[in-house]
Amino acid sequence: MRKVIEGCILESDVDNIRWNNSIPIKINIHSWRLSNNRLPTRINLDAQGIDLHSVRCPICDEDMETPSTHVY
DSSP states (O other): OHHHHIIIIITSOHHHHTTOTTSOHHHHHHHHHHHTTOSOOHHHHHHTTOOOSOOBOTTTSSSBOOTTTOOO
């Protein structure tokens, strides 16, 4: 499944991700949000003024939770 997604998304232009009908809409939306830094990570929530206990990743607790470093 990963190879299908990579073939459809990663080789295409960012604007084409939204309109790719060969993969589920939720993956299209997630990819668009990731490419535009719109995922609700702790660092993004903190930047919007939402009070959080910590911006560190709750899984590894070693680094700030950002889309570029913590997308699994």
